[in-house]
Amino acid sequence: MSPYTADTTAGEVAADCATQIAGKTVLVTGATPGGSGAAFALAIAKYRPACIILATRNLATAEETASQIRAVEAGVNVKCVALDLGSQFEIREAAAAVNALDETVDVLVNNAGVMACPYAKTVDGIERQCSARDTPVRVVNVSSDGHRFSHVRFEDLDFDDGKVYNRWIAYGQSKTANMLFSLSLAQKLGKKNLVSVSLHPGVIWTNLGRDVKQDEFREIGELDQVQGHRSILAQELKMKTLECGVATHVVAAFHPSLDAPELNGSYLLGCHSVKREEMLPWGRDPVDVERLWKTGEKLVSQEFTY
Template structure:
């Protein structure tokens, strides 16, 4: 256990991890101003990373975050690159990955932070349910296209997948990930499925590439009011309590919603991306909450099952029409 808690800020963790941040090239997806990706980038920019790559669907928003970073006196020497990344289009994901791979910099730390939450039923341009397609499949392809260059140097690399405690709402529905073409769609269950997939993706990466200097973990940043909740009106969050009651998540109901600031939320991002404690082999593939790995026995089984992780990997390969063998 680290000395960090739910109240620890990203600046505190980044200061402790300054030696690990210095000289690194970090790519974060979903770096929109006001979101967690931007807050993460701003926190680490103060500690002399070599380069920060901001990948967003709307390139203008990445440029806004870049402008915020450039106002930091401590970040004057940091190179910043902006890349257009639309996780809802597999062809565009390939274009974005090719652009990143063509850069002089090689990514040391990839933070898959972008996502959508509880949106109305829709499909990506490739015909995949939108939350699953954006939160998992797009990142699955993007990550695997970047990994060969990341791994080629033989130096330690990290892949962080931002999940959520909303994974409690659903396992991966292997026989019906599309909710019968939307006929039985529940936006929170769909969100839960995608966030479980994020956790299993980190587990797969750890199992497949742990011996090649890769550490991959997933995390829950906390409940934070950001633009991620743009599809949910304030009074509609009551749906969560109703679903928790139906599914029997008593501890969640008893605790109630504990709101974090973005600065406290991305503290867990910084731990996941840089803290040396996670180099311990037994922690590879972990799921982090409040800056600390959750004990395996305290996790829901569908978020830690290696059999499900491998099954999901194969589904990811099928959906992107490409196999990734390591």
């Protein structure tokens, strides 16, 4: 991955990974037009994936993205599945629908998410921002450097039923959970040929920020100041284009360097794996990794064997 920089585009990485993309079935959640999931799908479309499955809450938006993909590569096999991540029942229905497609998923990109939304719970009572074979499989969980705002609040995931809710801390908690989940999958299923990584795509303006007004982003700087993130405050904010941000998605999903066992569970930033010692402790703590897995099983009322 050494040739890549923060300015590398998704198209450049996809061209390098053409052999890895060819013949793969890729499932992308949150593939809304104009968002990072759709941009990722568009970047890989012309390199002959066997199938691209778009899973979104609104099938109409998925079909719109599918049309954009076919405009890039008319022959690509694109399928759309309804997926509402706000309901465990709907998630299981979507999983059954994917299984019924008779496609073997090689790469799962968990891209769907919300950012700093007003307090709300899913139908299953989970705070909304926190609702989370023999051939090689990749699982990519889109996180954020916003994980710096909070560890996982295991004793109070829903902020005392919203009474002490802070939308940025809730966002940070959910992004930390993405990182811990990636590590847990890597530890539990790495020996079964599964590679699981998380990533920060960079600061990109997409519909992810639909719940935040432009002037409200000052709250981020205020929280960084309160929490003492001096290195962040000292940096000049650099926005990324969608094409550059999604480059890290493509690296995470296909780059062969991540097949190295020691990189399983990695957190990627700027197309590169971040060294464990450079990560915040709550995004890599082995005790929290296992604790998150057990908490997840309780939230979905199911224990998983592996």
